[in-house]
Amino acid sequence: MKRTDKPCECCGRMMKNVWSRTKYCPTCAKEKEREWKRRRNEKRKARAHALPVVQSASKADAELRRIVRLADLAGRSYGYQVAAMEGRL
Numbered sequence: 001m002k003r004t005d006k007p008c009e010c011c012g013r014m015m016k017n018v019w020s021r022t023k024y025c026p027t028c029a030k031e032k033e034r035e036w037k038r039r040r041n042e043k044r045k046a047r048a049h050a051l052p053v054v055q056s057a058s059k060a061d062a063e064l065r066r067i068v069r070l071a072d073l074a075g076r077s078y079g080y081q082v083a084a085m086e087g088r089l
């Protein structure tokens with residue numbers, strides 16, 4: 001590893017005497033880190049949002065099974081049961 005002068009890959013500003021594998025000037029490095037953290041946060045938020053959807057999906061599933069059971073008890077088809085419950089009959 002050696003020190004070298006090279007331009008920042010982000011803003012193109014010349015960086016003096018930096019490690020040859022350094023990609024960004026300190027300003028851009030900070031910016032990149034902030035962006036990375038923000039993205040990670042968004043992913044976490046998206047996951048938190050996904051949870052209620054899963055819950056309501058399983059709630060809808062439970063509702064469906066309840067209707068199927070009611071329909072079964074009444075000797076009706078599922079479609080007939082739903083129609084009856086919604087007052088379409």
Ligand SMILES: [Zn+2]
Pocket residue numbers: 008009010011012013024025026027028029
């Ligand atoms: Zn830069």
